[in-house]
Amino acid sequence: xxxxxxxxxxxxxxxxxxxxxxxxxxxxxxxxxxxxxxxxxxxxxxxxxxxxxxxxxxxxxxxxxxxxxxxxxxxxxxxxxxxxxxxxxxxxxxxxxxxxxxxxxxxxxxxxxxxxxxxxxxxxxxxxxxxxxxxxxxxxxxxxxxxxxxxxxxxxxxxxxxxxxxxxxxxxxxxxxxxxxxxxxxxxxxxxxxxxxxxxxxxxxxxxxxxxxxxxxxxxxxxxxxxxxxxxxxxxxxxxxxxxxxxxxxxxxxxxxxxxxxxxxxxxxxxxxxxxxxxxxxxxxxxxxxxxxxxxxxx
Numbered sequence: 130x131x132x133x134x135x136x137x138x139x140x141x142x143x144x145x146x147x148x149x150x151x152x153x154x155x156x157x158x159x160x161x162x163x164x165x166x167x168x169x170x171x172x173x174x175x176x177x178x179x180x181x182x183x184x185x186x187x188x189x190x191x192x193x194x195x196x197x198x199x200x201x202x203x204x205x206x207x208x209x210x211x212x213x214x215x216x217x218x219x220x221x222x223x224x225x226x227x228x229x230x231x232x233x234x235x236x237x238x239x240x241x242x243x244x245x246x247x248x249x250x251x252x253x254x255x256x257x258x259x260x261x262x263x264x265x266x267x268x269x270x271x272x273x274x275x276x277x278x279x280x281x282x283x284x285x286x287x288x289x290x291x292x293x294x295x296x297x298x299x300x301x302x303x304x305x306x307x308x309x310x311x312x313x314x315x316x317x318x319x320x321x322x323x324x325x326x327x328x329x330x331x332x333x334x335x336x337x338x339x340x341x342x343x344x345x346x347x348x349x350x351x352x353x354x355x356x357x358x359x360x361x362x363x364x365x366x367x368x369x370x371x372x373x374x375x376x377x378x379x380x381x382x383x384x385x386x387x388x389x390x391x392x393x394x395x396x397x398x399x400x401x402x403x404x405x406x407x408x409x410x411x412x413x414x415x416x417x418x419x420x421x422x423x424x425x426x427x428x
Contacts, residue, residue: 130191130198131184137163138327140181141188141227150231152193154185158223164305164327169357173216173223178209178250178258179342179363185227186246186264194234194241199269203367204338209248209260210362213413216257225252233263241266279334282373290320298347299358307344308351308379315352319344319377319398336371344379345396345408352381352394358412362390365408375400384409 133139137159145153158177161167165174183204190196228249235242243265250258267275290309300306304325308317321336323329328340342365350358371377377400384393393411397404 130188132187132202132331133184134331135326138330139184140177141185144188144192146193150234152189152229152231154188154227154229156181156185156225156227158225160218160223167218168299168359170359171218172213172359173218175209175211175216175258175360175363176339176342176346178211178260179207179365180339181227181250182207182209182246182248182260182262183339185229185248186262189229189231189246190241190244190264190266194244196241196266197269201267201269201272203265203267205263205265206366207260207262207338207342208362208364209258211250211258213359213361215252215255216359216361221253223252225250227251240268276334276370279372282334283332285323285373287321287323287373289322290318292320293317293351297351297354299350300347306347307340308347311378315381317344317348317351317379319371319379321373323373334373336373336377338367341365341367341371341398341406342408344398345406345410348379348381348396349394349410349412352383353412358394358410360410361413362393362411363408365406367406369400369403369405371398371400371405377405384411 131139131141140156140158141154142157143155147153165177168174187202230247232245234244245263247261249256292303292306293308293310295301295303295306298306298308307320309320311317346360377398380397382395384395386392391411391413393409396408398406
């Protein structure tokens with residue numbers, strides 16, 4: 130129900146209904162994980178927040194709103210904000226609780242059509258992150274009418290572009306790099322590996338949203354050389370499908386600090402000269418890093 134065929138990639142561990150629109154969901158974040166591994170400085174990977182929002186929203190839709198398992202979801206918007214000091218790993222297991230509130234619930238033909246979700250993340254009695262997003266749900270029949278012409282992509286082998294240096298994007302394994310070099314400054318090509326066990330866990334006719342968010346994180350790190358970019362907050366908008374068989378350009382622009390938020394980076398995914406995805410990531414005050422500080426990988 131979390132749309133993860135491999136158990137080690139599924140983070141919710143239960144579900145309790147509190148009211149018609151409020152739920153409590155326990156979760157476990159494994160340390161280490163084959164992809165969502167610790168960030169330099171001993172921090173838990175903040176993208177686990179985004180992935181937990183995604184998985185839990187679909188779990189609730191299936192379990193509590195009766196959405197069939199063959200339905201398709203679109204996450205139009207996703208955001209989170211976290212307290213970096215609460216993401217320090219330590220020695221204890223990462224068991225947490227998500228409090229979820231669903232709102233703006235709309236039905237089509239007596240089935241869930243769309244809704245907003247708001248999340249509170251608690252660990253050991255402490256609120257350490259908030260987040261949410263908006264989804265829409267499409268039946269298998271309607272999705273086939275809308276996207277049937279792209280069904281050949283389900284089994285397509287996409288040519289794998291050359292990777293940028295892993296340490297430049299905070300990675301140690303080329304397998305996990307989702308950016309390829311591009312001639313323009315602060316610009317990359319999206320690199321899609323349809324055999325990646327976590328980012329591409331099942332056949333898809335378009336680029337998965339988690340891969341776009343990882344591209345945003347890696348581009349923000351590449352845009353911030355000499356320091357670790359910890360994506361403590363994220364605001365992502367998914368504007369249209371990113372097609373697998375067309376080039377997709379990733380662009381980075383600076384975002385200045387304001388009275389309430391630190392400086393960050395705006396990432397755009399552009400396909401056919403149209404923005405398909407935008408994402409603003411912000412990081413706490415920087416600290417130096419280098420190639421030897423890249424994130425550890427243990428499979």
